[in-house]
Amino acid sequence: MGKLTTHVLDTMHGGPAAGMSVELLRLGEAGPQSIKRITLNHDGRADAPLLEGAELKAGRYRLVFEVEAYFRGRGVVLPEPAFLGAVPLDFGIADTGSHYHVPLLASPWAYSTYRGS
Template identity: 45%
Template sequence: MTRLTTHVLDTATGRPAGGVTVRLHSAAAPATPVACAVTDADGRALLVSGDLASGVYDLVFAMGPYFANPPAAPAFFGDIIIRVGIDAAQSHYHIPLLASPWSYTTYRGS
């Protein structure tokens, strides 16, 4: 069983980014949708809690709509795509995203 979670933080405001749609796709051609979730008020989302095959996946964060409301400036990033390798033998992956309308960074969390 593999658990995949994420946490989105808005570094422009210093707050969690709630209401962000996050999609998980297999990166193998053709890309296959695996899961979809929306971050809660704390910016957290559970994408997978169960069987997930080893492989390469894309996490797609729909940041354009988040940064458009209220419009601080035109968002430089619409979707932020993070490609990760998943080993099904690992029990938990946590992938935080720290984002502003003009930059982002990520890491493998715990």
């Protein structure tokens, strides 16, 4: 059974991005449709898969990571406007029987991602 998961590592502080808000959207012809909004747990992960089983459909998706709000909440002094605000990450799901893990490594100045396992 396929599923979609995520987690975020705070590379400025060297640990999980506990408390960061993340929104999942489905991208379609009618425009982006919000599916859910979560807050990452103490380990920087969602408490459950974002999508799983019949909920996981082939198509284009977007995760929006609230990087600026997270770092400001940690007391990091950022310029106004911050270099990174909300970080959108668009990706595709082709095989609904697979596990799609979409991690983000983030600081106030940079981010990277990959398809994890």
